[in-house]
Amino acid sequence: MTRPGQRPTTPGRLLALLHRRGTITRAEATAHLGTARSAMGEAVAELAGLGLVRVGAEATSPQRDSAGRGRTSPTLDLAEDGPVSVAVHFHPSGADLAVIGLGGFTASLEQIPVAWRHEDLESSLQQVAQRIRAAVTRSGRICVGVGVGVAGVVSGDGRTVLSALYLGWTEVPLAEILETFLPDGLRVSIHNDAALTALAEFRRGAGRGASTLLVLSCEHTGIGGALVSGHGSTEGLRHTLEAGHLVLDLYGPPCPCGQRGCLELYCDGRALVKATGHDHPDAPSGSRAIILRARDGEPDAHRAVRDVANRLGTGLASLVNVLGPDRVVLAGILGDYLALAADDLQAHLHASIVARLHQTTLTSAALDRPVLLGAAEHLFEPLLADPVQEMRNAAFPGG
Numbered sequence: 001m002t003r004p005g006q007r008p009t010t011p012g013r014l015l016a017l018l019h020r021r022g023t024i025t026r027a028e029a030t031a032h033l034g035t036a037r038s039a040m041g042e043a044v045a046e047l048a049g050l051g052l053v054r055v056g057a058e059a060t061s062p063q064r065d066s067a068g069r070g071r072t073s074p075t076l077d078l079a080e081d082g083p084v085s086v087a088v089h090f091h092p093s094g095a096d097l098a099v100i101g102l103g104g105f106t107a108s109l110e111q112i113p114v115a116w117r118h119e120d121l122e123s124s125l126q127q128v129a130q131r132i133r134a135a136v137t138r139s140g141r142i143c144v145g146v147g148v149g150v151a152g153v154v155s156g157d158g159r160t161v162l163s164a165l166y167l168g169w170t171e172v173p174l175a176e177i178l179e180t181f182l183p184d185g186l187r188v189s190i191h192n193d194a195a196l197t198a199l200a201e202f203r204r205g206a207g208r209g210a211s212t213l214l215v216l217s218c219e220h221t222g223i224g225g226a227l228v229s230g231h232g233s234t235e236g237l238r239h240t241l242e243a244g245h246l247v248l249d250l251y252g253p254p255c256p257c258g259q260r261g262c263l264e265l266y267c268d269g270r271a272l273v274k275a276t277g278h279d280h281p282d283a284p285s286g287s288r289a290i291i292l293r294a295r296d297g298e299p300d301a302h303r304a305v306r307d308v309a310n311r312l313g314t315g316l317a318s319l320v321n322v323l324g325p326d327r328v329v330l331a332g333i334l335g336d337y338l339a340l341a342a343d344d345l346q347a348h349l350h351a352s353i354v355a356r357l358h359q360t361t362l363t364s365a366a367l368d369r370p371v372l373l374g375a376a377e378h379l380f381e382p383l384l385a386d387p388v389q390e391m392r393n394a395a396f397p398g399g
């Protein structure tokens with residue numbers, strides 16, 4: 001569980017508005033945040049002085065004066081050379097690495113193939129750390145930190161991967177290992193990848209405006225989940241859920257987690273490949289190929305998708321009953337299931353009394369690479385709460 005930052009300052013609220021909404025006039029920002037014009041003027045000057053915001057040309061604002069005339073007001077924009085974050089997603093075939101600025105703009109993106117063999121884990125991590133280091137240097141910008149998403153259980157302090165079944169990791173002090181290969185002062189934080197997906201969809205994607213958002217996510221292997229709150233002071237508070245290990249069948253096949261008949265055994269990408277009668281379920285390309293064939297209307301592929309979607313629907317209705325979200329977002333191939341078997345999944349959702357009472361809506365995820373975007377969202381939270389203090393304290397390397 002991650003706690004949101006402290007109550008944001010006026011410069012923080014303005015920077016967060018630009019981060020989420022993009023270019024805006026000063027008059028629109030003043031109206032949106034409900035601040036005094038003098039306070040807005042000070043906030044703009046502070047953010048411009050810190051190199052975070054660029055004040056552009058005067059534009060006619062939609063805000064009208066008492067005579068109905070549009071006022072001119074300078075446009076405000078995020079500085080192009082402002083701070084960046086480094087987001088990394090560890091998955092069974094390697095790591096994706098992105099340098100992401102405010103506004104969610106990706107400055108660079110690379111894929112690092114890694115065979116995660118236990119005996120040379122440290123040298124693999126050293127290799128990833130070197131790529132992180134090179135990416136920060138290349139950006140030439142201040143770096144607020146490194147955020148890593150992993151499919152697994154992460155310690156509350158964000159330092160250790162307690163268990164990542166599909167990477168074969170147990171008790172790996174990942175943050176500490178990476179930091180030994182990184183410049184002093186560049187901090188690493190680790191998160192469950194589904195929690196990062198949920199945060200990104202909540203802030204920038206299909207979860208925007210939800211009161212309680214449930215996200216289920218699957219790339220190919222295993223299913224992750226997270227719940228994000230949209231209420232007042234707990235806005236952005238998230239809980240990781242081991243949703244893939246919800247038991248559907250007590251007498252089902254054994255799961256690596258130690259139980260039997262877990263949800264993910266019936267509806268992740270491997271289950272989809274198996275549902276078409278193929279024997280090699282582990283390659284992620286297998287599930288993607290079936291989704292494409294189902295989209296093309298191939299009956300066998302479509303039947304397999306409906307099969308796994310109905311299993312997913314059974315688990316989903318139970319999760320909604322327990323957690324009470326008003327919106328559910330399905331990410332990765334689960335979003336493809338929804339696109340291809342919407343009636344089945346909506347019927348399962350409707351079977352939940354809680355979904356009917358909360359008028360819970362079900363939708364596919366909207367973002368590309370949500371784990372990386374979520375890691376960046378998390379890393380920018382302190383800066384968006386109090387940019388003046390954060391930049392003053394900045395011991396960030398790279399700038």
Ligand SMILES: [Zn+2]
Binds near residue numbers: 255256259262
């Ligand atoms: Zn399990």
